[in-house]
Amino acid sequence: MKKHYLFILLCIFTLLTNCSGGDDPAVVSENTTTVKTGKITGKVMSQNGTKPIGGASVFTFDDKYKIYYTTSDAEGKFTLDAPAGNHTIYIQTGNGSNFRTEISANVKDNETLNLDASQTKLNQVAKIAYVKGTYDKIEDIIQILGYTATEITNNDLANLTTISQYDIIFLNCGSRNNYSANPTLYSAIDANLAIFVANGGSIYASDWDVAYLVGGTTNTNNCSLPGGFVPDSKLCSKNIGNSGMLGATVNNAGLTTALGFNTLNIDYDLGSWQKIINYDPAYWEVLVKETSSNDALMIRTNHFTATGIPVTPIGNAPNTTFVTVCITLPGNIQISLSVPQAFVPYLVALGATVGSCSGASNSGYIYYTTFHNHATGNIGNAAVILQYVILNL
Structure with missing residues (x-):
């Protein structure tokens, strides 16, 4: 009988020893795998290779559509941790719909792949137009970066078929003139710009050309003037700014990363300029403000809506195979990117x-x-801000 008890106790001891694990190696689930990664380095440059591009999104996906993401610094440099294997590396600014580059890369485990500068140039996807102004020349800055833009006129702005072929329109200060002499023309312009923006087109206006947004002519001096397409409740600007140097603070983290600084001096070198009197903070984001007064100097919005706006294809939208999506990164950071249409259901x-x-x-x-955007004027560090505007519309 004792032998039977001893045998049973021995079996129990053996089972307990095996179950406790002791110093034996842990059993790894067959579904658990270690992801092999390497690094990709490079420098994002403008299309002509002359200007570094800060704040650009650099990313790729693994075979299960997990994103690997980083951004370029103010010198355009980046280091991306990426899964090993053959992958497409995406470089984009803004949400990627207007400027983007794709690169095929073979990433090797625990190795660093240095991309050549010829591979990391940021390509122009958008069709860009500008209206010639009296004081500004945003087209010069576009050209300095190696990108192209087509000159159009106010008569073109009044033709929806013409402007709908573009993705971005730049409105140089002083281009909206003779409003009172031709209200029919400007009424058509206002209606077309509303359709353009509501359907995904982007615009940039400087100084006096706030009149395209809120009405009036080249030097808007009152609120709630006739014309424009942005509701009067959203923005008021008056031509009461004085000439001189203003200390400014960058009020946006992404813009600060792209620039490499967050304070600058802006030279308002004309006798008067538009001063933002009030704005709806839920509608507009302040990117640059005056340091001493906190007055807004540069604002943006993508909240434009209006009733009765027809659905109209804008720019390259009808032909693109890319779709804008919102992806949440660790830390609950959300980013807007353009990805191949085939990726969308998986993401x-x-x-x-x-x-x-x-x-x-x-x-x-x-x-x-x-402030102004004339490339040959004394705009100092503001020139880098304007490069950011061009690339992030």
């Missing part, structure tokens, strides 16, 4: 949403600066 299954992370569902961006 949505992982929690992404279709469309930009903020703003109205179909709205393009409106950027407005109270």
Whole structure:
């Protein structure tokens, strides 16, 4: 009988020893794998290779559509941790719908792949137009970066078929003139710009050309003037700014990363300029403000909506195979990116949403600066800000 008890106790002891694990190695689930990664380095440059591009999104996906993401610093440099294997590396600014580059890369485990500068140039996807102004020349800055833009006129702005072929329109200060002499023309312009932005087109206006947004002529001096397409309740600007140097603070983290600084002096070198009197903070984001007074100097929105706006294809939208999605990164950081259409259902299954992370569902961006953009003028560090505007519309 004792032998039977001893045998049973021995069996129990053996079972307990095996179950406790002791110093034996842990059993790893067959579904658990270690992801092999390498690094990709490079420097994002403008299309002509002359200007570094800060704040650009650099990313790729693994075979299960997990995103690997980083941004370029103010010198355009980046280091991306990426899964090993053959992958497409995406470089984009803004939400990627207007400027983007794709690169095929073979990433090797625990190795660093240095991308050549010829590979990391940021390509122009958008069709860009500008209206010639009296004081500003944003087209010069576009050209300095190696991108192209087509000159159009106010008569072209009054033709929806003409402007709908573009993705971005730049409105140089002083281009909106003779409003009272031709109200029919400007009424058509206002209606067309509303359609353009509501369907995803983006515009940038400087100083006096706030009149395209809120009405009036080249030097708007009152609120709630006739014309424009942005509701009067959203913005008021008056031509009461004085000439001189203003200390300014960058009020946006992404812009600060792209620039590499967050304070600058802006030279308002004309006798008068548009001063933002009030704005709706739920509608506009302040990107640059006056340091001493906190007055807004540069604002943007993608919240434009209006009733009765027809659905109109804008720019390259009808032909693109890319879709804008909102992806949430660790830390609950949301980013808007353009991805191949085939990726969308897989990314949505992982929690992404279709469309930009903020703003109205179909709205393009409106950027407005109270300061000027003439490339040959004394705009100092503001020139880098204007490069950011061009690339992030």
